[in-house]
Amino acid sequence: MxxxxxxxxxxxxxxxxxxxxxxxxxxxxxxxxxxxxxxxxxxxxxxxxxxxxxxxxxxxxxxxxxxxxxxxxxxxxxxxxxxxxxxxxxxxxxxxxxxxxxxxxxxxxxxxxxxxxxxxxxxxxxxxxxxxxxxxxxxxxxxxxxxxxxxxxxxxxxxxxxxxxxxxxxxxxxxxxxxNGPAMKWSKMLTNLQANSSSAILDLTPGEIFAHPGLFRLEMRMLREALLVMRAQGIPVVDLPRTPVRAFTALVQAPAVLSQPLLRRALGAGRGGKMPSFHIDLHQGRGRSEVDYLNGAVVRFGLRFGVPTPVNQFLNETLLALSEGRLALETYARRPEEFLKAAPSD
Known part of the structure; x- marks a missing residue:
């Protein structure tokens, strides 16, 4: 019983x-x-x-x-x-x-x-x-x-x-x-990171972000940084309940010609038309964001273990500035080319 x-x-x-x-x-x-x-x-x-x-x-x-x-x-x-x-x-x-x-x-x-x-x-x-x-x-x-x-x-x-x-x-x-508790949490964070900050900053759906070649490349760079930080700590990627995180990370590291259509389809099936949490918090004017506990955490652990994380740092600082009113919401709203110009180069 x-x-x-x-x-x-x-x-x-x-x-x-x-x-x-x-x-x-x-x-x-x-x-x-x-x-x-x-x-x-x-x-x-x-x-x-x-x-x-x-x-x-x-x-x-x-x-x-x-x-x-x-x-x-x-x-x-x-x-x-x-x-x-x-x-x-x-x-x-x-x-x-x-x-x-x-x-x-x-x-x-x-x-x-x-x-x-x-x-x-x-x-x-x-x-x-x-x-x-x-x-x-x-x-x-x-x-x-x-x-x-x-x-x-x-x-x-x-x-x-x-x-x-x-x-x-x-x-x-x-x-x-x-x-392995840390492996479970870091693997979940990988799924939370995808198209979360960029959706809020750009006021675009995850599907729109993954359909844009430049934005897709930036997302993959962000996720690869997180994977390198995990590797530096010796933390493995694990699958979560009905969430094949290992297959997802394999696609993140694959050529864009293969990964982009598959990840775009998977993202649409997983989220439907629902906007990510960072977008909801920002556009409801809550004034606070968990971005510093996701992208920001990648940056902090990267510094600790000697792994560069410029894309995560850019996303974290930009969304924090938007959330705290130091940057106007319309700065990058539906302006992906301006956003990419400001982002760290490859």
Whole structure:
């Protein structure tokens, strides 16, 4: 029988709602920690997870508004962390005083620097590497739709939280165990990098970017830089749940005459008409971007290991300037030739 575990979920964003809502609907005990500004609305309307065949509803989710309330309710087996990477440090500082009472944190965030940061606060044995390849769309507060069911990856889950993988799979999350957490996270970051920054900067769809010869070459250079940084660290590329990352990286390194039509087709099948996250954040005027935790991370690790990363640096600095209002949105919007002139040359 699947064990009944107790989960603490930090936030009811798209991933938190999907994972926590699915676990709660399957009978696991779940407490959500959410900001006071939105918690009352979620309590009133509940959580909804729309899959292809059914809509899961959690009519009365257990919500708390601070970590003290959460710890007074339960002694948790695991916590799920899926906040934006730029919120990680603030969150960790807010729980520092009760760090010894927290359960192991499964980090489902994008990027490759969150787990080491969490380990600095909680210790390495309290961090579990995680990743989500299922595509989730946010329809509203506490309301998400599964756009493409792939799965999730969890490193060393059985060792640190007995029964965790079983509980996740009972909830329909298609969880797979991975022995190499950094390889899983870096491989996921490769998929997050493709046409993400450039789509936001240029206000073009990923399909339009991959159809343009010059933009396609720039994307391949950016991804090859990331692969060289992985290689310098001895981190292998691994396939993720229903996501053939190794085949993707083989195409990245192949001649454009072969790779461009195949990658363009694969990108269209994977994303459909959905714009990448960086584009959504920039053009909704959020003023913050995770680009520094993706392209910026490639740059930082490149400096550490002696690998030049000029394209990642250009994309990171340009999108940060746009997000922070230091560069006008129309600077490169739908102007690929101007963008390519400003980009580092081969």
């Amino acid at each position: 699947t064990p009944r575990l107790r989960f603490l979920v930090f936030g009811c964003g798209a991933i938190g709602t999907y994972l926590g809502g699915s676990l709660a609907a399957s009978g696991q005990q779940v407490v959500f920690l959410e900001r006071a500004s939105v918690a009352p609305a979620i309590r009133e309307q509940g959580l909804r997870v729309q899959t292809r065949s059914v809509e899961l509803r959690v009519a009365s989710p257990t919500l708390v508004e601070n970590i003290q309330q959460a710890l007074e309710l339960e002694r948790y087996d695991a916590a799920i962390l899926a906040v934006k990477s730029f919120d990680t440090l603030e969150l960790l500082q807010s729980v520092r005083a009760v760090a010894d009472r927290l359960p192991p944190l499964i980090c489902f965030q994008n990027g490759v620097e969150n787990e080491p940061l969490i380990a600095d606060f909680l210790g390495e044995k309290r961090v579990i590497y995680g990743t989500v390849t299922t595509a989730i769309g946010r329809r509203g507060l506490g309301n998400v739709v599964v756009e493409k069911l792939r799965g999730i990856g969890v490193a060393n889950s059985q060792e640190r939280v007995p029964g965790l993988l079983d509980a996740l799979n009972q909830a329909g999350l298609r969880a797979q165990s991975y022995s």
